[in-house]
Amino acid sequence: MTARVGVVTFPGSLDDKDAARAVSLAGAEPVPLWHADADLKGVDAVVLPGGFSYGDYLRCGAIARFAPLMSELVPAARSGALPVLGICNGFQILCESHLLPGALTRNSSLRFVNRDQVLRMENTSTAWTNAYDEGQEILVVLKSGEGGYVADEATLDRLEAEGRVIARYVGANPNGSRRDIAGVANEHGNVVGLMPHPEHAVEALTGPSTEGLGFFTSILSHLASGTPAQV
Amino acid sequence: MARVVVDVMLKPEILDPQGQAIAGACSRLGFEGIDQVRQGKRFEVEVEGEVDEAKLADVRRLAETLLANTVIEDFEVRPA
Numbered sequence: 001m002t003a004r005v006g007v008v009t010f011p012g013s014l015d016d017k018d019a020a021r022a023v024s025l026a027g028a029e030p031v032p033l034w035h036a037d038a039d040l041k042g043v044d045a046v047v048l049p050g051g052f053s054y055g056d057y058l059r060c061g062a063i064a065r066f067a068p069l070m071s072e073l074v075p076a077a078r079s080g081a082l083p084v085l086g087i088c089n090g091f092q093i094l095c096e097s098h099l100l101p102g103a104l105t106r107n108s109s110l111r112f113v114n115r116d117q118v119l120r121m122e123n124t125s126t127a128w129t130n131a132y133d134e135g136q137e138i139l140v141v142l143k144s145g146e147g148g149y150v151a152d153e154a155t156l157d158r159l160e161a162e163g164r165v166i167a168r169y170v171g172a173n174p175n176g177s178r179r180d181i182a183g184v185a186n187e188h189g190n191v192v193g194l195m196p197h198p199e200h201a202v203e204a205l206t207g208p209s210t211e212g213l214g215f216f217t218s219i220l221s222h223l224a225s226g227t228p229a230q231v
Numbered sequence: 232m233a234r235v236v237v238d239v240m241l242k243p244e245i246l247d248p249q250g251q252a253i254a255g256a257c258s259r260l261g262f263e264g265i266d267q268v269r270q271g272k273r274f275e276v277e278v279e280g281e282v283d284e285a286k287l288a289d290v291r292r293l294a295e296t297l298l299a300n301t302v303i304e305d306f307e308v309r310p311a
Contacts, residue, residue, distance in 0.1 A: 058297070058298070059300055062297065062300065066297075095302070096300065101302075102302065103300055103302045103303045105241075105245065105246070105303065106248055106249060107248070108246060108248050109248070110248050110249065110252055148246075150245055150246070150303060151302070152244070176246065176248070
């Protein structure tokens, strides 16, 4: 049976269509989910896409965290059962929901950064990164104004010690992220947040590479490996 | 109606590039002797009835739930 991967649309989401397209290209069935429905429609995994949910009012992701859909998503994700990938604004929502530690802050340059970006993959055993090799460098897209990953030193040390940094920026740090961190995972490896956009690097016609597709093929392998799909 | 003010500031250890940009503008504008600027947010919350300890406790809970991200921000609650 084809894996069903939900893609949530919040008011102000931008990249939900691209994320759904990446899910299709990877061979799964994308399932549109609406923020105001308290129903995950029985999907096997969820992508929280990029954009500016609720206009980024208050703080990026701060309002989206309390969307009706999140009341079903958060406990399922926290328990380790439901794989969730948060990209850009989705990463911010995961941090605001306390599903991932730390927070995303204004780029240290104070400028919106929009460019092709090389990442080095580190933890490649998570639900969303198992298609990559450890140390592999991939070219994706970075486009964010509040992409600076911060956490206190003890949290950063713990993330490193537990292998929960999934990707780092290669070359000049684009946004002031502590320790060049581009993405992190929770302790179960089912919840992953990434500031750059793998869903914009899945087709030669529109992306700088097709190396972002691995995030979406990873979840298929993960689901096929027989881990529990849903609570 | 009474008003409760919630001030939210980035924690001291969190870099504040906006504050730094403002501090840079201060010296360019000739305001001397300004070492540092930190930028924060002020919320004015209108509540029903009198501001008593229970109301302040409610607003404090609102602040830590929604108005501030306590991972990176501190807040202070006080009657206006």
